Amino acid sequence: MANSAQADTVPAGGPSADGGGIPLAELAARHNLSVSGARPKLPAYIRQLWQRRHFIVAFANAKTRASYATARLGQVWQILTPLMNAAIYYLVFGLMLKSDKGVDNYVAFLVTGMFIFTFTQSAVLAGTRSISDQLPLIRALHFPRACLPISFTIVQLQQLMISMVVLCAIVLGTGEPLTANWLLLLPALLLQFMFNVGLSMIVARIGAEITDMKQLMPFLLRTWLYVSGVFYSIAHFAKDAPDWVRWILEANPAAVYIELARDALVESHAHVPMHTWALAVGWAFVVGVGGFLFFWQAEEKYGRG
């Protein structure tokens, strides 16, 4: 005996009967069922994320490999791309625009700044699309969505590692000595990575909710690039500006991480004050942790698209 159940009534009788007309919510509670798609509590979420750590790394590796799969030179492009970028920046900013005022080793200065900024820039760009472009995957499988922006930032980290080899070669080629100071690059990059992960989670959520972000992001990033002292020395550029202008320019996280890397690699570069390191740590933790919390708060909504 089939029954034509009305949409809003509990079907009674037949195989779907549920022993007496108790409300469905109560029935669910009685059998310890949980609400589907509810956002997990923070500790549970972190635990799930930790459990998927192999997925995060495997996904990043797979994406790196796949992005060069159709090019004939394959992963050689991972080295060629930063090399060609460095050549173009030098041509435009070093030889044509001559923006090397107040800088001793302009090539090392410029290439370091550009590579460090590119790390954050590409992490933000990939983060913006990390949810919206992976909707089929999100709608197919269940996993903590934070895996995606983290994974895409790791892709950029892998690219950065190769860029850093190129960078070190260029810097050595400009006559800089190899010193123990170079080791400072590691903590600097680690902090920048934390900052990038947080930032890419922030833009991932915004990009998932506001589809226009993808179009807007390149402009925001270009503006950020121009104020971050990549092509010019902020200290030299802002020497006549009011204190608060210089303070804002120097506290900019991109400028902070760039300065740390230059301090590590370029001997003639003025040593950064201690508070720059404090800023680097501060940005990494505030944006890293804040971005994670911000992303987690919309966890259950990412499938919507």
Place this chain on the structure above:
Amino acid sequence: MADRIGDPTVVADNVHLTYRVHGASSGKGSATSAFSRLVTRKKAAGVTEVHAVRGVSFVARRGEAIGLIGRNGSGKSTLLRCIAGLLPPTGGKIYTDGQPSLLGVNAAMMNDLTGERNIVLGCLAMGMTKQQVAEHYDEIAAFSGMDNYNGKDFTRLPMRTYSSGMAARLRFSIAAAKSHDVLMIDEALATGDRDFQLRSEARIRELRKEAGTVFLVSHGMKSIRDTCERVIWLDAGKIKMDGPTEEVVAAYEKGV
């Protein structure tokens, strides 16, 4: 609570789902109209709402295999996504036992990657450990038949080179490697050939014996009859009929 046959595993309580679709009307196309909307602060004309599921309630129990039938666009796939927690319902609640898994026909894996990597990534995403993946890998490759397809090892080729049937086989094999409390299959078997359909039906029966609940969306009444003993007929987002397979399918076939 012990896992007994007949205990509820999925309870849907008056579920509604509305999609918001961007760029559906012609208004968004022109820059001037978009600009005038910005100026006049009118609600974006390009957003259309689609009420895909309109108040669905049912109780599914351990050991049941439930068929979902209905015309294209009647809300079957959307309902399954809601149950899986992949799309949050706009109204009502869905209660489930554990984490339901959805196996859909357009559950895209990563097309630019090889079958081998898709197996590994799929298993890791489902929450398996590296060791479990290594244990299950051969079994999955063999079940899908991709390790020796017409004498060629397709696990080494990118998934974009697969036919739709081959991709569906691989996806089903990955999802079926794990035992699920609630497994939902969305037309994933439709593209498989006869031989694979038989094998996957056998696997579905096994999964049911492990005291899980299986949902099956299909337009093939034969596979519904072969695997399900209960059928829910959805029409325009509402349950039109819910009952034993024979009666509902007979009514559905008469109505179509």
